[in-house]
Each structure stands twice: as structure tokens, then as C-alpha cells.
Amino acid sequence: MSRLVAFAAIQGGYKVVSQVEGELEKALQSYDASTKIGFPNTAYYLPVIYSLTGMKCETLEDLKKPMAFARGLLPPHIKGSNHLPYLGPLLDAGMAGIFAYEVKEALRILKEPDFYIAQEDPDIDAGKLWVGPADDTILRKRGVEFVDGSAPGFAAVVGAAPDAETAKMIVEDYQKKSLYIFCAANHNGKTVIEQCLEAGMQVGWNTRIVPFGPDISSAVFALGFANRAAMAFGGVQPGDYRRMLMYNKNRIFAFVNALGDVGTEWAVAAAGAVNWGFPTLADTDIPEILPTGICTYEHVVANVPHDEICQKSVEVRGLKINITEIDIPLAFGPAFEGERVRGGDLFGQMGGSKTQCTELVKMAEMNEIEDGKVNVIGPDIADMKEGDVLPLGIYVQIAGREFQPDFEPIMERQIHHLVNYIQGIMHIGQRDISWVRVSKAAVEKGFSLKDIGVVLHAKFHQEFQKIVDKVQVTLYTGKDDVDKLTATARAEYKKRDERVDTMTDEDVDTFYSCSLCQSFAPSHVCTVSPERTGLCGAYNWMDCKASFEINPTGPNQPIKKGKVLDQKLGRFEGVDAFIKGASKGAIDTYNFYSMVHAPMTTCGCCECIAAMLPSCNGIMTVGRDYTGDTPSGMKFTTLAGVMGGGASSPGFVGHSKFNITQKKFILGDGGLLRMVWMPKIVKDEIYDRLNARGAEMGVENFADLIADETVGVTEEEILPWLEEKGHPALSMEPLIG
Structure with missing residues (x-):
């Protein structure tokens, strides 16, 4: 263990804690102590502090406690010829620095609420380059990738490369390995993010090149994201610091690349990252920490050439990536999907x-x-x-x-x-x-x-x-x-x-789950039956069966439907038991054939959304490719936002286009004959199937009885037309009894 690196980290800890204590004191003089603080759109408060200590920081006054905690972590300064092993004091100093950096960022958001742009991608044209801390929507969407292995880890890149082409080379190397690149800090006023933009690259969560912020303090967002993933997907409880840090060491394969001169403020951040088992690799000549201990292998590695830093980082972190080179002239990997x-x-x-x-x-x-x-x-x-x-x-x-x-x-x-x-x-x-x-x-x-x-x-x-x-x-x-x-x-x-189409739900004793969308709708569990295709339109029962045969541990799992609890509405004992477990208790039951009584949960990937139209005693549906108004008073995007997060919403349900003409479609509420409105683009696409199913139910040319936007986009506009046409829904028993 190098005495110099421990000295630098501990000095950095004292420096950062003192600076942030001063900033907090100034804020308390400028604002009321009860002023609300926090990172936008998250239920995890200040996530590093909350996850490791259980402290819920909601006001300026609340920040005093974690800062006092950070001050208490600071070890004695290293003096003279002290030959103690320095790893313990270094880790404490690093953690103190991380706590202080998170408080610093909370104060920045209080004082400069528009400094970060709260979305997945920056707005380059508007000069909004930094996205800041990820909100919970992004966490749900991206965090699961660190659990299911589609993102094996992340590279926290601080500083800047010597030039834009070198930065591009390093970042693309990580993209090819499906890693996220979390970027923070600057070196001599230059950042890797600016270099990526100079090299013509697209940055943002969609390309896995995340521009957290321009200062070393914004590197804390990477650690906060890792800890929130552990709480959200790993079941780690706030305050269980030991399990939190062990989860990250064993499950989140991350590391730091320090590009540029490593001063005391960078040193304390690197020391803090070691607590998580995240090593640091630098392109400069800094003291190294080569023995193993907290990290899987080395803790700090210096003088790494830029063309080797990606492979060396993966090696030091102990990350296993099995990628066979594909002989094409372009880079290839999930990072480019966005x-x-x-x-x-x-x-x-x-x-x-x-x-x-x-x-x-x-x-x-x-x-x-x-x-x-x-x-x-x-x-x-x-x-x-x-x-x-x-x-x-x-x-x-x-x-x-x-x-x-x-x-x-x-x-x-x-x-x-x-x-x-x-x-x-x-x-x-x-x-x-x-x-x-x-x-x-x-x-x-x-x-x-x-x-x-x-x-x-x-x-x-x-x-x-x-x-x-x-x-x-x-x-x-x-x-x-x-x-x-x-x-x-x-x-x-x-x-x-x-x-x-020739199969019925009664023909089989097994349905299939689909949990692909749980990353952004955690309580949503789609159950696919022969007469209830997947909401997205991409999976039917046969597809799920085949998918399970290909990948028995994948997202399509068999569900024994068990005892029929309600034949009319489509409720099954085995399905209830499965969805309760798969939704972690959020959903106890749902019905396959009803949108009025406990309908199936819906996610934002649904192909269509149906909604009740009480004045017409019927229902409407709208597909995602129609952007206009609907008689429900909401466009598709609004409907998806209201009930597409994994909830069971009586009066609404997501479904596929194909499902509209399947025999069990909302059969518990009267079936297809309840359909009084749909966009013309959807009606034209399934016109023949609508007429065929309508004829089976005793109504000829049924498609011509369904209103569309050429008739009207409110219930008041379409009701006279439906009455003139003699739509069967108007003479059916009340939809809501």
C-alpha cells in the first residue's frame, strides 16, 4: 500500500468535507432550514446516504446529520513514518468524501434547479449537456439490465482523454462490451462527453454514454445509481451498508477510469469507490494499490495505455464478457440500439x-x-x-x-x-x-x-x-x-x-407468463393464453411455448391455470398464485376476459388501449400509431401514462390488435359487440376479421357499425351516428351495473 495515495485521499476527504460544510452553512443562511432538497423524481432521497445509513434527507436541516457523520469518518492525518496499513483509513476518508459530494450536488440542485436536464438524453442545441442524477423512471428502465446481465457493468470515466479520437476509441471499446459509460469531471476544463460530441458520437442513456456532470462531485450519481439498483432489484434494505456494498462488489461490475491528473479531490472519490469494490485505472503515473483486499484484484492501477485501458479495466474488475468478434466494418452491440x-x-x-x-x-x-x-x-x-x-x-x-x-x-x-x-x-x-x-x-x-x-x-x-x-x-x-x-x-x-386462431383457452391446461416489460413496469405480469395474445402484439401462446423451450429460464414461464374461479370473466386459481408472486405481491388477481372487473395489468408496450365509453354503453380502442384525440378524452400517450405502469385499471385495458377479434376479447363484458369506436387506420387493418367475428356473433358487416375519427372524437359526436346505424351496444345490458 502506498503511503502517498493514502495521504492524498485523506487530505482530499478533509478538503471536500470542509468545503461542503461551508456550502451548507451558507445555504442555511440564505434559505429557511425547512427548505425542501433532494434529487428530482426519486423515492430514494439522496440515494448513497439513504442506502448506506437509512437517513432520509428531505430538508436543508436534514443535511447536517450526514455531514456530521462524514466528519466523524475522517481518520487522523498521516504523519511521519507511520507504517500502518492505510487501506482502512483510506476507505473511511473515501466514504466521507462521497457523502459530502452527494450533499454538494443536492445543494447545487437547490441553487441551480436548471443546471441538469431531467431526461434520458441531453439537449445539445439548448446547451443542456448534463443529465444529472437518473430519476426512478430511468432506474426502472435501465437498472434491471444490471441484474439480468444485458449490461454487465459500467465504466465511470472521469476527466478527459488527450484528444477526441482517443476518447471515442475508449468509449466505443466499452460500448462493444455492452457496458454503460458514466461520465463526470473535467481535466483542464475539458470533459470526455465534449470530446465524444466533437467526434460525432451521440450521448445519453440511449447510447449508454451518460453525461452525469462536469465536476468530480457528479461522479456520486454513478454510485447512487448502483445503490438504487441494489435496493430496487436486489431487495437490499436502506441502512444495511454491509450487504449494500457486498451486493455491488459481487453483482455490479464497475470501475473508474481516471483520465488526467489525479489530485486530492479525485483521489478521495477513487478511495470512496473502493468501498464498493470498484477499482480505479489511471492513464497517469500515480501511486498504485496492487494487493487485493476489498476489490476483486488490484485497487489502483497506473500508467495504463489508452488503447489497453478497456481490456485492462475488465481484467482488473474480474468481469467475464464472452463476445466473439463479428467481421463487419462497424462497431456492434446493444449500446447502439438506441x-x-x-x-x-x-x-x-x-x-x-x-x-x-x-x-x-x-x-x-x-x-x-x-x-x-x-x-x-x-x-x-x-x-x-x-x-x-x-x-x-x-x-x-x-x-x-x-x-x-x-x-x-x-x-x-x-x-x-x-x-x-x-x-x-x-x-x-x-x-x-x-x-x-x-x-x-x-x-x-x-x-x-x-x-x-x-x-x-x-x-x-x-x-x-x-x-x-x-x-x-x-x-x-x-x-x-x-x-x-x-x-x-x-x-x-x-x-x-x-x-x-383455432385454439381455445379450454384446449390447454398451461398458460405462459411474459415479464419482458417489468424493467419499467415492475408490477406488470402479462399472461398469454391461446385467446389472449400478449399486449404488445409480438407474442402469442405458441410463441411463448416455443420461447420457453428455447430458454427455460427466460421471461416466458409456464403457468398451470388450475381451477377456474370465474368462467365468464376468466379468472384462474393458478394464474392468481403466479401473478401474486411475480408482481411481488402488488397484484393479487386479474381477469382475462374483462376490462370492467379487475382487468389484466398493462404496460407501456401495449399495441392498443381500450377504454369504456359510458354514454354509448360501449368501449373504444386506440392503437399507438394513431396520434389524434379519442372519445375517452385522452390520446394514446395519455392513456399509456395513466394506466400503463403495471396497474390493473378497471374501465381500461391494454391489448394487441389481433386480440380484438379473438373470441374471448372482453367476453365477460359483452365481447366485441361493445366496440363502438376505433381509429380508421386500425379498423382498415383488421376490417375483414371484424366482419367475420361480428357475423359469428350475429351481426353482419359489423366493421361498418364502428365509428372512427371521421365520424367524431367525442361521445357526443358519435352517439347519434351509432343510433342511426343501430349499433348493438346500445341495446345491450348496461356496461356498468
Whole structure:
């Protein structure tokens, strides 16, 4: 253990605590002691202080207690030839500094409420570069990634690299490994975030490059995020400091990169991070702490070359990342999924109503395809000029000893994520309504459509080893070829849907859960049955069954439906037991076939939201692609915000478009004949199915009896029209009895 590094950290602790004590005293002279303080939109108060001590800091007066606690942690100064091991005093000084930094940031937010922008991405044009502490919405959305492994950890980068290109190289190395990059502090007035922007990178939570703040004190937001994740997802209780720190050491694989001169204020922050088991790696010549102890391996490593700092950090932290290099000219990884290819960045595109873009995965026999073969039939990106469009057909053939036709739609939906993982490429939609946008930057680096096939081949092998033996990809860009593939694909889609359409809930004794959306709707548990497809429209019962066979520990788990508790409303004993556990007690029960009585929980990913229209004795539904007003008085976005957080909201329910014409759709409330309004875009899409289901229920041409926005967007506007048409809902028993 170096005496010098312990000396610097302890000196830094005294310096920071004294500075913040002064700032707090000045604030108490300027504001009333009862003035409210805290980080915006969080139930965790000042999260580091709250999680480790249980102190709830809500007013200026409350800040005195953690500052006194921090002062009490400060160890004696190191004097003379003291040969004691310095790790204990260093850790105490570091923790004192971290507490003080969190108080400092709370005081900044009090005095400068607009300093940070409270959203996922900065507003560069408005000069709002720093996002500050993540609110609880971001925590729910992103924190679960540190639990399920999709984000193995984070790099807390403080300071700045020598130049923008070096900063870009370091940050992209971490992105490729699916790590978050939490950025704070400046070196000689320059920050890594500014360097990333200079290098043309997109920053924000969506690209995992998070601009916390320009000062070393804002690094405390990274530790606060880690501790909140432990409380929210790991069940660690506030004040259980030992379990909190051990959870972070064992579960949150994080480390600090110090880029630039490490003074006493940086040293105390680094010492504080060691308490969490987070080591520091520096690009300068600072004293090292090489023996193991708190951290998995070394605590402080110096003189790390910039082109080695990523790999060295991963090694020192003991993080295991299994990534096989994919031979394409662009970076690849989940960090790029949030990128957007906007108008000024766009080189060319396929689909998105400009051309046809279709995707199809089909099972093949082992001797029919050649593993790794990728063909582009037709023009490629190099044949396009800026602004051009192309049709595109992505046809993937998979052979495997354990592969089944039921797995085809599961694999097909992976195309969306995997193409989005390519830096500079944006993918939207699925099936025959996909849309691919290619950026100028990607073209400059040599992107080819063949690279999509290379990615799909590699990732299908990596992620589905159990069922995949061979993958062959063909990409069509000629109109005739794409139209031919689209006709084939639509016939396959229809066949898949019909497999479920002929099944009933009574045919099976097992339903399936889907918990994919619990990251942002913690109490939401979607249960998928043959006659109740997933709310998002992406999963039906067959898909969930196949998903479970592929990944038995995944988000789609079997649920024995058990005893039928209410045949009409669709309530099952086994489902009640499952959802109570899966929602951690937040939800005791819900009904499959009702939106009036204890309806299923809803998340923000639902394809449609239905709402009661009491004056019309019926219901309406609205899809997320309709942005106008509705007779409920709320647009889709408002509805999703009101009841899309995992709640069971009587009078409202989320559902898929396909579910509208399934036989059990709100059957406990009267069924489809209650439908009095839906947007024209939805009605046109499912027109034939509406008429077919209506006829089964005794009403011919039922679609023509449903009002849309061309009739009106209030109950008062549509009711006379419904009366003129003789809509059956008007003569049904009251919806609310």
C-alpha cells in the first residue's frame, strides 16, 4: 500500500468535507432550514446516504446529520513514518468524501434547479449537456439490465482523454462490451462527453454514454445509481451498508477510469469507490494499490495505455464478457440500439412506406443450406446515391437438429434487435412492415447489406446454440424478388396466426407468463393464453411455448391455470398464485376476459388501449400509431401514462390488435359487440376479421357499425351516428351495473 495515495485521499476527504460544510452553512443562511432538497423524481432521497445509513434527507436541516457523520469518518492525518496499513483509513476518508459530494450536488440542485436536464438524453442545441442524477423512471428502465446481465457493468470515466479520437476509441471499446459509460469531471476544463460530441458520437442513456456532470462531485450519481439498483432489484434494505456494498462488489461490475491528473479531490472519490469494490485505472503515473483486499484484484492501477485501458479495466474488475468478434466494418452491440438515424445523418433507406421491406425466417433441412453463406441479390449500398431508397427482403434459413417450425417467429423477431445493434443502422418494425435506415457515417466506414447477414449468422449461433446448427442469409433488393418473398412471407404469417386462431383457452391446461416489460413496469405480469395474445402484439401462446423451450429460464414461464374461479370473466386459481408472486405481491388477481372487473395489468408496450365509453354503453380502442384525440378524452400517450405502469385499471385495458377479434376479447363484458369506436387506420387493418367475428356473433358487416375519427372524437359526436346505424351496444345490458 502506498503511503502517498493514502495521504492524498485523506487530505482530499478533509478538503471536500470542509468545503461542503461551508456550502451548507451558507445555504442555511440564505434559505429557511425547512427548505425542501433532494434529487428530482426519486423515492430514494439522496440515494448513497439513504442506502448506506437509512437517513432520509428531505430538508436543508436534514443535511447536517450526514455531514456530521462524514466528519466523524475522517481518520487522523498521516504523519511521519507511520507504517500502518492505510487501506482502512483510506476507505473511511473515501466514504466521507462521497457523502459530502452527494450533499454538494443536492445543494447545487437547490441553487441551480436548471443546471441538469431531467431526461434520458441531453439537449445539445439548448446547451443542456448534463443529465444529472437518473430519476426512478430511468432506474426502472435501465437498472434491471444490471441484474439480468444485458449490461454487465459500467465504466465511470472521469476527466478527459488527450484528444477526441482517443476518447471515442475508449468509449466505443466499452460500448462493444455492452457496458454503460458514466461520465463526470473535467481535466483542464475539458470533459470526455465534449470530446465524444466533437467526434460525432451521440450521448445519453440511449447510447449508454451518460453525461452525469462536469465536476468530480457528479461522479456520486454513478454510485447512487448502483445503490438504487441494489435496493430496487436486489431487495437490499436502506441502512444495511454491509450487504449494500457486498451486493455491488459481487453483482455490479464497475470501475473508474481516471483520465488526467489525479489530485486530492479525485483521489478521495477513487478511495470512496473502493468501498464498493470498484477499482480505479489511471492513464497517469500515480501511486498504485496492487494487493487485493476489498476489490476483486488490484485497487489502483497506473500508467495504463489508452488503447489497453478497456481490456485492462475488465481484467482488473474480474468481469467475464464472452463476445466473439463479428467481421463487419462497424462497431456492434446493444449500446447502439438506441441510436437514431435522423434526416441530416441519413444516406439511404429501405421500407418505411418508401419501399417494401420484409423479413422471413424459415426452417431448412441440414443438406439444403450452407452455414455462413450470405448473398446479396440485387443492388447493394455501394450502388446507391445519397437519398436513394431500395426495397429489401431479408430471408433467413435455419437448420438444426433441435430446431422446429414453432421457433421461426421467435428467431424472426431477433432481427429487429440485432440489426439495431449495428452502429449507424436503425431498424423499426417487423414482419412485412420493417424499415431500415442507413447513416452516412456507416457508409463512409464501408457498410454493406451483406453485413446484416454476417451479424444474423454470428448472433444466431452465439445466442441459440442449443437449436441452431446452420444459418444461411439471403438479402434481396430487386423489386420482383422482394415482392415474391413478401407474398411467401404473408402466407407464412397467416398460417402462424391461424394456428393460434383455432385454439381455445379450454384446449390447454398451461398458460405462459411474459415479464419482458417489468424493467419499467415492475408490477406488470402479462399472461398469454391461446385467446389472449400478449399486449404488445409480438407474442402469442405458441410463441411463448416455443420461447420457453428455447430458454427455460427466460421471461416466458409456464403457468398451470388450475381451477377456474370465474368462467365468464376468466379468472384462474393458478394464474392468481403466479401473478401474486411475480408482481411481488402488488397484484393479487386479474381477469382475462374483462376490462370492467379487475382487468389484466398493462404496460407501456401495449399495441392498443381500450377504454369504456359510458354514454354509448360501449368501449373504444386506440392503437399507438394513431396520434389524434379519442372519445375517452385522452390520446394514446395519455392513456399509456395513466394506466400503463403495471396497474390493473378497471374501465381500461391494454391489448394487441389481433386480440380484438379473438373470441374471448372482453367476453365477460359483452365481447366485441361493445366496440363502438376505433381509429380508421386500425379498423382498415383488421376490417375483414371484424366482419367475420361480428357475423359469428350475429351481426353482419359489423366493421361498418364502428365509428372512427371521421365520424367524431367525442361521445357526443358519435352517439347519434351509432343510433342511426343501430349499433348493438346500445341495446345491450348496461356496461356498468
